[in-house]
Amino acid sequence: MSTAVAPAPTPPPATSPESEQPPIVVRPKRRVGKVLQLVIIMVIWIALWKLFFASGNLVEGGYKGVQTWLQNTTDSLSASQMTNPIFVHFFNPIAQWMLSAIDGIANVFDALGWTGITAIATAIALVVAGWRFALLALIGFLSFGILGLWDESMATLDIVLLSVALSLLIGIPLGVWAGLSPRFNSIVIPILDLMQIMPSFAYLPFVVVFFLIGPQAGAIATMIYSIPPAIRLTAAGIREVSKPTAEASRSLGATKWQLLKDVQLPLAKRTIVLGVNQTMMAALAMVTIAAFIDTPGLGQVVIKAIETLNVGQSLNASLALVVMAIVFDRVTTAASERSDASARADRIRSRTSRLIGYAIAAAIVVVGILLPALFPSLAKFPTSWDVSNSIITNTNTFSDYVQLHWHGFTAWINQVVTTWLIDPIQSLLVNSPVIVTIAALVAVSFVVGRRRPAIVALICLVGVVLLGVWPSSMITLAAVLIGALFTMILGVIFGVWLGRSRWVDRVLRPILDAAQVMPVFVYLVPCLALFGVGRFTGIIAAVVYAAPVVIKIVGEGIRGVPVNSVEAAEAAGSNTWQMITKVQLPMSRNMFMVALNQGIIFVLAMVVVSGLVGGGGLGYDVIRGFSHTDLAGLGLAAGFAIVLLGVMLDRVTQAAGRSERHRVEAL
Numbered sequence: 001m002s003t004a005v006a007p008a009p010t011p012p013p014a015t016s017p018e019s020e021q022p023p024i025v026v027r028p029k030r031r032v033g034k035v036l037q038l039v040i041i042m043v044i045w046i047a048l049w050k051l052f053f054a055s056g057n058l059v060e061g062g063y064k065g066v067q068t069w070l071q072n073t074t075d076s077l078s079a080s081q082m083t084n085p086i087f088v089h090f091f092n093p094i095a096q097w098m099l100s101a102i103d104g105i106a107n108v109f110d111a112l113g114w115t116g117i118t119a120i121a122t123a124i125a126l127v128v129a130g131w132r133f134a135l136l137a138l139i140g141f142l143s144f145g146i147l148g149l150w151d152e153s154m155a156t157l158d159i160v161l162l163s164v165a166l167s168l169l170i171g172i173p174l175g176v177w178a179g180l181s182p183r184f185n186s187i188v189i190p191i192l193d194l195m196q197i198m199p200s201f202a203y204l205p206f207v208v209v210f211f212l213i214g215p216q217a218g219a220i221a222t223m224i225y226s227i228p229p230a231i232r233l234t235a236a237g238i239r240e241v242s243k244p245t246a247e248a249s250r251s252l253g254a255t256k257w258q259l260l261k262d263v264q265l266p267l268a269k270r271t272i273v274l275g276v277n278q279t280m281m282a283a284l285a286m287v288t289i290a291a292f293i294d295t296p297g298l299g300q301v302v303i304k305a306i307e308t309l310n311v312g313q314s315l316n317a318s319l320a321l322v323v324m325a326i327v328f329d330r331v332t333t334a335a336s337e338r339s340d341a342s343a344r345a346d347r348i349r350s351r352t353s354r355l356i357g358y359a360i361a362a363a364i365v366v367v368g369i370l371l372p373a374l375f376p377s378l379a380k381f382p383t384s385w386d387v388s389n390s391i392i393t394n395t396n397t398f399s400d401y402v403q404l405h406w407h408g409f410t411a412w413i414n415q416v417v418t419t420w421l422i423d424p425i426q427s428l429l430v431n432s433p434v435i436v437t438i439a440a441l442v443a444v445s446f447v448v449g450r451r452r453p454a455i456v457a458l459i460c461l462v463g464v465v466l467l468g469v470w471p472s473s474m475i476t477l478a479a480v481l482i483g484a485l486f487t488m489i490l491g492v493i494f495g496v497w498l499g500r501s502r503w504v505d506r507v508l509r510p511i512l513d514a515a516q517v518m519p520v521f522v523y524l525v526p527c528l529a530l531f532g533v534g535r536f537t538g539i540i541a542a543v544v545y546a547a548p549v550v551i552k553i554v555g556e557g558i559r560g561v562p563v564n565s566v567e568a569a570e571a572a573g574s575n576t577w578q579m580i581t582k583v584q585l586p587m588s589r590n591m592f593m594v595a596l597n598q599g600i601i602f603v604l605a606m607v608v609v610s611g612l613v614g615g616g617g618l619g620y621d622v623i624r625g626f627s628h629t630d631l632a633g634l635g636l637a638a639g640f641a642i643v644l645l646g647v648m649l650d651r652v653t654q655a656a657g658r659s660e661r662h663r664v665e666a667l
Contacts (some may be wrong), residue, residue, distance in 0.1 A: 003157060003601060003659050008179070013433055013527040022296060025292035029060075033601050033618045033657070034447060034448070037447045038444060038447055038448075041440055041443045041447070042192050042440075043436075044215070044438040044440075045432065045436065046428065046470070048433070048436045049428050049431065049432040049434065049436070050563045052432070052436070053431055055433055057157060058169045061480050063466055063468050064463065064468045065081075065466075065468075066466050066467050066468060066637060067467065067468045067469075067633040067634055067636075067637045069626075069631060069633075070632070070633035070636045071630070071631075071632055071633025071634075072469050072633075074209055074632040074636065075632075076228075076634060077209060077210070078212075080177065081212075083625075087210075087516040088292055091210045091211060093210070094211070094216075094220070095211045095217075095220075096216075097218040097221050098162070098215075098216040098220060098233045099215065099216045100212070101162050101219075102158055102159060102215050102216070105158045105162060106154070106155070109154050109157075109158065112368075112369060112381060113369075113371075113372045113378070113380075114141075114145055114150055114369040114378075114380070114381045115368045115369070115372055115378055116365075116371075116372075117154070117368075118138060118141040118368060119364050119365050119369065119488070120365055120368065121137045121140075121141050121327075122134045122135075122137050122138045122141070122364055122368075123361035123362070123364045123365045124137070124331075124361075125137035125327075125331045126357070126360065126361045126364070127334040127357065127361050128331065128334075128502050128557040128580055129330075129334035129335050130154075130334065133330055133331050133334050134192060134617055136326075136327060136330055136331070137327055137331060140323045140324065140326065140327035141148050141327070141596045143319075143320070143323050143326075144320055144323070145381035145382075145385060145386070146385050146387055146502065147316055147317075147320050147386075147387070147391070147640075148316070148386040148388030148389075149301065149316070149317060149320045149350055149387050149388070150296065150322070150381045152296070152297055152298050152300070152317070153297075153298060153303055153320050154296045154326065155189055155296040155297040155298075156284075156287055156288075156296075156297030156299070156321075157299075157324070159215065159218060159219045159222060159287050159296075159297065160222070160280065160283045160284055160287055161287075162219055162223075163219050163223040163226055163283045163287070164223035164226060164276075164280050164283050165228045165232050165241070165514050166223045167226040167279050167283065168230050168276065169277060169278065170223075170227055170230075171226075171227045171228075171229075171230025171231045171234065171275070172234050172272065173277070174188065174227075174230075174231045174233025174234075175230060175231040175232070175233070175235040175237075175238070175272075176234055176235070176238055176260065176265075177236075178234075178235035179234065179236070179237070179238025179239050179264075179268075180230060180237040180238060180260075181585060183186070183346055184515075185235060186337075187233065190461075190503075192228045192231060192232060194643075194647070195224075195225075195227075195228045196228055196601075196645055197601060197643070197647055197650045198607075198642070198643050199604055199605035199608050199646065200225055200285060200289045200520075200605060200641075200648075201289060201292075201605070201608045201609055201619060201622060201642065202291050202639045202642040202643050203221045203224060203225055203286070203607070203639075204217075204290065204317055204622065204626070204639070205222070205622060205625055205632075205635045205636045205638070205639035206222055206290060206591060206636070207220055207293070208293055208598050208626065208632075208635075209632075211628070213293045213294045213497040214293070214294050214295070214344040215294070215295050215296060215460075216291050217290070217294075218287060218290030218291075218293055218294070218295025219290075219294070219295070221290050221293070221296050222283050222286040222287045222290055223283075225282055225283070225285075225286040226280075226282040226283040226286065227279075229275055229278035229279050229282055230275045230279045231277030231575050232275070233271050233272065233278060234268070234271070234272050234275050236271055237267075237268030237269075237270070237271030237272050237275070238264050238268050239263075240267075240268060240271060241263065241264045241267045241268060244262065245263060246259060246264070249263045255532060258620045259419040264658065268569075270336050270337075271330065271336075271505045272538060273335050273336035274332075274333075274336045276332055276335075277328075277329060277333055277335075277336060277425075278334075279330065280329075280332060281325065281329060281517055282457075283323070284324060284325050284328060284412060284519060285519050285520065286620070287299065288302065288321060288521050289519075289520065289521075289609065291303050292623065292626055293626060294624075297519065297521075298317050298324075299316035301313065301314075301316075302314050302317045302321075302521040302524075303521075303523075303612070305317065305322050306524060306525075306528065306612060306613065307612075308404055309528070309533075310391065310392075310393070310396070311395055311396055311399040311525060311528065311650055312391065312392035312396035312399065314389070314394035314521075314524075314525045314528075314540070315392075315395045316391050316392055316395070317524050318519075318521060318522040318525050319391070320337065321518070321519045321521065321522055322514075322517075322519075322522055324516055325517040325518060325519065326514065328516060328517075329517045335492050338371075353581075362433075370585060375381045377597060381539065387651045402529060403529070403630075404532065406530070410530050410531050410532075413531075413536075414531050414532075414534065414536045418534075418535065418536055421482060422482060422535055422536065422539070422634050423480065425478045425481060425482060426474070426475055426478040426479075428478075429474035429475075429477055429478050430474045430475065430478075433550060433576055434465060434470060437461075437462045437474070438458065438462070441457055441459075441461060442454050442457050442458045442461070442613075444649075445457040445652045445655075446653075448655070448656040449650060449651070449652050449654075449655025449656050449658075450655065452485065452651070452655060453651045453654075453655040453656075454651040456516020456647065456648060456651045456652070457648050457651075458654060460645065460647055460648040461643040461644075461648070462645045463640070463641075464641050464644055464645070467638075467640055467641050467644075468635040468637060469618065469621060469634070469637050469638050469641045472617050472620070472638060473617070473618060473641045473644075473645060474643070475535075475616050475617040475618075476604075476607055476608065476617035476618045476619070476641075476642070476645065477645060479535065479538060479539050479542070479603075479607045479609050479610070479615060479617060480600060480645070480649065481540075482539055482604050483539045483543050483546065483603040483606075483607060484546075484593065484596070484599050484600045484603050485540075485551050485604075486539070486540075486543045487599045488549045488550065488595070488596060488599060489544050489554070490543065490550070490551065491547060491550030491551050491554045491595055491599060492554055492592075493549045494547075494554075494555075494559060494586075495550065495552070495553070495554025495555040495557070495595070496554065496555075496558055496580055496585070497586070498551060498552070498554075498555035498558075499554065499555040499556070499557065499558025499559040499588075500580075500584075505555070506524075508551070509552075511548075512548040512551060512552055515547075516548050516549060520545060520605070520606055520609050521609075523541045523544050523545045523606065523613070524537075524541050524609070524610070525615055526544075527540045527541040527544065527613075528613055533613050533614035534613075534614045534615075535614065535615050535616060536652045537610065537613050537615070538606075538607060538609075538610025538611070538614070538615025539607070539610070539615070540608045540615055541606055541609075541610055541613070542606035543603070545602060545603075545605075545606040546598075546602035546603045546606065548603075549595075549598050549599070550595045550598065550599040550604055551579075551588075551598075552590070553591055553595035553598060554591065554592060554595050557588030557590070557591025557592060557594075557595070558584050558585075558588055558650055560588065561583065561584050561587045561588055562587075565583055566579070566583065566584070569582070569583045574595060591658065593653065593656055593657030594657060596656075596657075597650065597653040597654055597657060600640065600650070600653055601646065601649070604645065604646055604649065606641055607619065608622070618638040618641055618642050618645075619638075619642075621634050621637075621638035622635050622638045622642075623635075625639075625640045626636065
């Protein structure tokens with residue numbers, strides 16, 4: 001009997017070394033190996049930094065030949081704008097037409113008055129999105145006058161409408177072409193990728209060279225910046241049309257034009273309307289930045305307020321920007337969602353009810369246009385409704401209180417982070433010999449992404465050296481790296497919370513959505529009030545700007561972890577911390593790397609703007625180039641350097657993501 005029981009407690013074959021050794025040995029070795037390589041690179045870099053401190057570091061920028069050539073070229077172009085055939089027959093007519101279009105829209109706005117414009121906006125929202133969003137549009141447009149910024153808001157709206165119309169006029173046909181032609185799509189996608197990487201600030205120096213400073217240059221820069229979403233989403237909508245549907249139409253004898261007009265475009269309507277939404281958001285973000293090149297509107301108010309440290313005035317103008325962004329976003333988003341059910345709704349809804357809706361919208365427009373004629377006092381927005389003085393006064397009072405009573409705490413945070421993080425990293429990048437810095441950054445790129453990103457990094461860094469803006473570029477790179485670090489910390493904390501809790505998702509999602517539509521200037525105001533002018537302020541503003549998109553991506557990654565993996569971990573007795581660190585975060589590495597890539601790109605976009613609040617770096621050089629004609633070459637060189645840094649960071653982080661994905665798949 002004892003022999004029958006003996007074999008039971010002997011399970012060695014199931015746990016033999018041959019079966020368990022691969023998963024235990026392979027995974028840690030690869031991870032530790034890569035980390036160890038990075039540590040070795042950093043140790044060598046720091047040692048060389050200490051040994052050769054401030055030797056061969058191009059403190060004055062280094063080689064100036066490219067800047068001199070850019071300056072001479074800019075001066076030559078400026079001097080020949082009235083005689084050069086390219087300007088006389090191409091650039092100048094475009095600039096003149098843009099100015100005429102801007103003035104024409106402004107004249108229409110003046111003729112309609114505030115009541116007519118508000119009525120038209122309300123009627124459009126009613127027709128395309130429904131009565132709730134019509135109410136939102138009504139309140140939003142009224143708020144422009146209540147904030148005392150009606151004229152400035154209309155100047156911004158003028159350029160946004162013109163830029164969006166031109167972007168869609170160019171972008172939708174190109175998107176259709178890209179959706180129908182794989183060859184053209186393969187050509188245009190790399191260009192769109194580069195345009196997406198470029199921060200909005202980087203567009204301005206190049207536009208100014210050909211169109212000078214003024215509203216026309218701002219409108220053209222806004223149009224160029226807004227085109228990529230229109231092309232991308234239109235192409236995506238065309239490609240989403242199912243092949244069986246297209247084949248069925250062809251079998252019935254439809255020509256290519258009929259197939260496009262009657263099948264592909266109608267079925268892609270929702271995605272195209274979403275492209276309109278993204279184009280409008282991009283235009284609104286860019287038109288505020290274009291205030292640096294003398295584009296009128298709300299951006300000018302914010303810049304002047306920040307320059308004079310008038311926190312209340314900048315907040316007041318920022319509120320108008322936020323309201324405009326929310327109205328545009330919500331109305332166009334609702335229109336895209338509504339288009340999904342439009343066919344079904346048309347079958348249910350009678351033609352009479354639709355005509356009634358159109359009639360109500362038309363009546364709103366007529367009443368809005370006629371009101372000033374019936375009541376002359378309504379020709380201008382009533383000054384008695386203006387609450388801007390109260391907002392500005394109360395905000396400045398609160399800002400003074402915060403600076404007085406919180407100064408010790410905020411100054412301590414600023415000093416600690418600056419002393420222990422910003423200064424050392426910036427010094428490492430700026431004061432190391434250029435050869436050492438380039439070699440270290442290329443080596444890091446090779447470790448995290450292998451050969452191609454290392455080559456890209458080498459080319460971009462050498463390009464920065466040739467542009468003669470090495471110190472400014474390294475200051476910007478230091479700010480981007482620190483901002484990305486803080487952004488990822490926030491992104492992981494709140495993204496995990498968002499992904500694990502439906503209640504948190506319902507609370508945070510609207511806040512994150514609203515934060516994503518805010519123009520960049522909005523983020524500078526509270527950071528400026530809390531921390532004053534300086535590098536830390538620019539980094540914090542960049543973190544606040546980039547955090548929403550990172551939190552949402554990390555949250556999607558956590559939510560996308562397979563349910564059976566989570567249930568298996570729970571059945572094995574994992575607690576919350578083990579579930580997060582051992583299951584959910586490791587299994588969402590791919591989305592984590594996407595979040596890192598997008599976080600770095602968003603941080604870079606904001607860091608270059610932070611030159612306005614003492615952030616220094618390339619953004620400050622671009623501003624100097626706008627302000628002084630004899631520094632135009634420096635501004636252009638800084639613009640090119642921003643693009644090079646963006647390309648390098650994007651390619652390295654994308655390659656790191658692909659490397660991580662391949663490693664996980666191999667395991």
